Amino acid sequence: MKKLLILGAGTAGTMMANHLNKKLNKNEWSITIIDQDEKHYYQPGFLFIPFEIYSEKDVIKEKRRFLPPGVEFIQSPIQIIEAEKNQVKLNDGKIIPYDILIIATGCRIVPSEIEGLDEGWRKNIFDFYTFDGSVALRNKLKEWKGGRLVVHLAEMPIKCPVAPLEFLFLSDWFFAKKGIRKDVDITYVTPLGSAFTKPRASAVLGNLFVTKNIHIVPNFNVSHVEADQNKLVSLDGKEVEYDLLVTIPTNMGDEMIERSGLGDELNFVPTDKHTLQSKNYENIFVIGDATDIPASKAGSVAHFEAEILTENIISFINNKPLEAKFDGHANCYIESGYNKAFLIDFNYDVEPVEGTFPLAGIGPFSLLKETRINHLGKMAFKFIYWNMLLKGIPIPTVPPHMKTSGKKL
Amino acid sequence: MAEKLIAGYTVDVNEEGYLTNPDQWNKEIAAEIAQELGLGELTERHWKVIEFLQNDFKANGKLPTIRRVNKVGGISTKELYELFPDGPLVKAAKVAGLSKPASCV
Ligand SMILES: Cc1cc2nc3c(=O)[nH]c(=O)nc-3n(C[C@H](O)[C@H](O)[C@H](O)COP(=O)(O)OP(=O)(O)OC[C@H]3O[C@@H](n4cnc5c(N)ncnc54)[C@H](O)[C@@H]3O)c2cc1C
Numbered sequence: 315m316k317k318l319l320i321l322g323a324g325t326a327g328t329m330m331a332n333h334l335n336k337k338l339n340k341n342e343w344s345i346t347i348i349d350q351d352e353k354h355y356y357q358p359g360f361l362f363i364p365f366e367i368y369s370e371k372d373v374i375k376e377k378r379r380f381l382p383p384g385v386e387f388i389q390s391p392i393q394i395i396e397a398e399k400n401q402v403k404l405n406d407g408k409i410i411p412y413d414i415l416i417i418a419t420g421c422r423i424v425p426s427e428i429e430g431l432d433e434g435w436r437k438n439i440f441d442f443y444t445f446d447g448s449v450a451l452r453n454k455l456k457e458w459k460g461g462r463l464v465v466h467l468a469e470m471p472i473k474c475p476v477a478p479l480e481f482l483f484l485s486d487w488f489f490a491k492k493g494i495r496k497d498v499d500i501t502y503v504t505p506l507g508s509a510f511t512k513p514r515a516s517a518v519l520g521n522l523f524v525t526k527n528i529h530i531v532p533n534f535n536v537s538h539v540e541a542d543q544n545k546l547v548s549l550d551g552k553e554v555e556y557d558l559l560v561t562i563p564t565n566m567g568d569e570m571i572e573r574s575g576l577g578d579e580l581n582f583v584p585t586d587k588h589t590l591q592s593k594n595y596e597n598i599f600v601i602g603d604a605t606d607i608p609a610s611k612a613g614s615v616a617h618f619e620a621e622i623l624t625e626n627i628i629s630f631i632n633n634k635p636l637e638a639k640f641d642g643h644a645n646c647y648i649e650s651g652y653n654k655a656f657l658i659d660f661n662y663d664v665e666p667v668e669g670t671f672p673l674a675g676i677g678p679f680s681l682l683k684e685t686r687i688n689h690l691g692k693m694a695f696k697f698i699y700w701n702m703l704l705k706g707i708p709i710p711t712v713p714p715h716m717k718t719s720g721k722k723l
Numbered sequence: 724m725a726e727k728l729i730a731g732y733t734v735d736v737n738e739e740g741y742l743t744n745p746d747q748w749n750k751e752i753a754a755e756i757a758q759e760l761g762l763g764e765l766t767e768r769h770w771k772v773i774e775f776l777q778n779d780f781k782a783n784g785k786l787p788t789i790r791r792v793n794k795v796g797g798i799s800t801k802e803l804y805e806l807f808p809d810g811p812l813v814k815a816a817k818v819a820g821l822s823k824p825a826s827c828v
Contacts, residue, residue, distance in 0.1 A: 469788060469789070469790065470788060470824065470826065471788075475826040475827045475828070476826075476827065476828060479828070505789075505824075506813075506824060506825070506826055507810060507813045507823065507824075510826075510828050511823065511824070511825040511826050511828070512825060512826075512827070512828055513737060513738040513739060515828040519828065532810075533809055533810035533813065535789060535800075535811075549800055549801070549804055550804050550808065550809065578791070579788075579790055579791050579794040579795060580788075580790065580791075584783075587784060606783070608783075608784050608785035610827045644827060646827070648828070658827070658828055660827065666827070666828055
């Protein structure tokens with residue numbers, strides 16, 4: 315009996331377990347999946363918790379519910395991958411050998427990468443990239459009377475690159491509803507040259523910051539935080555003061571990747587951007603936020619990758635060339651407040667442009683336009699995630715490769 | 724796609740003046756873009772950064788981060804700022820004929 319081992323039962327790992335469970339010959343292959351956590355978190359929902367649009371129950375469910383019965387689930391932290399020996403060691407010392415390994419251990423924020431953050435952490439410095447963080451921030455916002463709100467991006471890449479922008483727009487709306495918008499100064503501090511860096515998107519979305527009265531400090535590479543002074547300081551000595559800091563710290567792959575000697579300087583695994591095969595080991599594949607490929611780190615990307623990777627793993631097992639090629643396809647809603655949202659659809663070669671999605675000329679969603687339907691799409695995503703996406707059920711009319719029909723290229 | 728005359732060469736550029744075809748890049752073009760950005764004469768230390776960015780881009784298909792320039796390229800962040808003040812990666816990438824550091828929108 316041969317063994318296919320999946321590390322991480324988050325968005326990508328769970329989808330792969332479901333896809334492969336349907337495709338692999340059970341007389342020859344067994345599938346095992348390992349994760350340290352028994353709970354599955356719907357991370358896109360973390361954005362809505364601080365604003366009391368979602369609560370705890372919207373974003374947490376048991377992991378096992380989404381894994382097919384034929385797949386073995388081990389709940390344990392993974393200590394190390396010993397790639398030369400084709401085996402993985404768990405924290406209790408147990409060894410799990412594999413024939414094929416899929417790394418789907420994602421990435422997470424590492425606040426300790428920025429000096430000084432710890433001192434103000436959860437006092438007047440918060441994140442919304444973790445479940446705990448989003449809940450703590452909700453509690454803070456309940457009592458906050460206004461002042462300087464600074465939303466800060468430490469460095470790229472981060473998962474869900476549009477989330478900081480969505481947070482800004484939702485803040486503007488939230489404080490307006492509370493009647494204290496005039497008492498809140500909202501500033502976005504980013505290491506990038508502007509909030510929107512792709513020319514076509516900038517042209518359409520560029521004035522959003524002006525109309526919503528959100529200030530921006532671009533080209534700001536953070537050096538450290540002076541928590542006692544409520545100040546962010548950049549590498550070239552610029553300073554930004556805050557009363558409430560919402561930061562997206564450095565995102566990194568899991569430390570286990572570093573211990574295993576498999577990562578780059580941010581613990582992301584070097585991966586072929588088309589086939590999703592590891593660049594160093596033939597029988598290791600990588601999917602989702604754990605890869606170093608130049609695609610967005612998003613659940614939608616993991617979803618498209620999963621279909622490609624399933625095909626390639628079947629080819630690999632049959633000693634055939636890996637012909638399925640991932641094109642970098644991503645599809646993201648951008649919540650903009652007031653029950654409206656934008657939608658962007660893009661890949662490695664085509665930047666976000668205007669048009670309709672998923673059906674050419676019909677939609678119902680509009681690309682790079684602010685509509686109510688787009689917002690409804692974003693809110694429906696929670697249902698689709700729990701009921702279709704995780705289980706590997708294809709979404710009709712949304713194939714893994716980006717369609718160019720219906721787009722103004 | 725727009726065209727621009729830089730240092731006597733006609734090159735393809737995007738809306739913001741970044742080269743879109745790496746084959747059209749050469750050192751004279753780099754020197755002129757550096758002048759435009761107010762970086763002055765390019766020194767050997769500048770070239771070290773430019774070469775690292777280009778090689779890393781070729782190998783990985785994306786622009787390295789400041790952290791990577793430091794860790795892998797061996798160029799300290801402080802030096803990077805001295806060479807390319809105020810937005811070092813944005814400027815260095817432009818001089819190197821690469822796309823600018825981007826988010827997804
Ligand atoms: C605030 C926020 C908003 C977002 N919004 C969107 C959105 O609107 N649309 C969208 O498409 N995406 C969104 N995302 C991104 C999306 O959630 C991620 O890209 C997606 O979850 C990636 O899937 P993954 O499987 O690679 O990683 P994850 O889902 O994070 O799973 C990784 C798993 O590996 C496990 N693991 C890691 N290391 C170990 C170890 N050493 N031992 C044992 N287990 C381990 C973890 O416990 C985890 O279960 C958002 C993310 C955040 C934080």
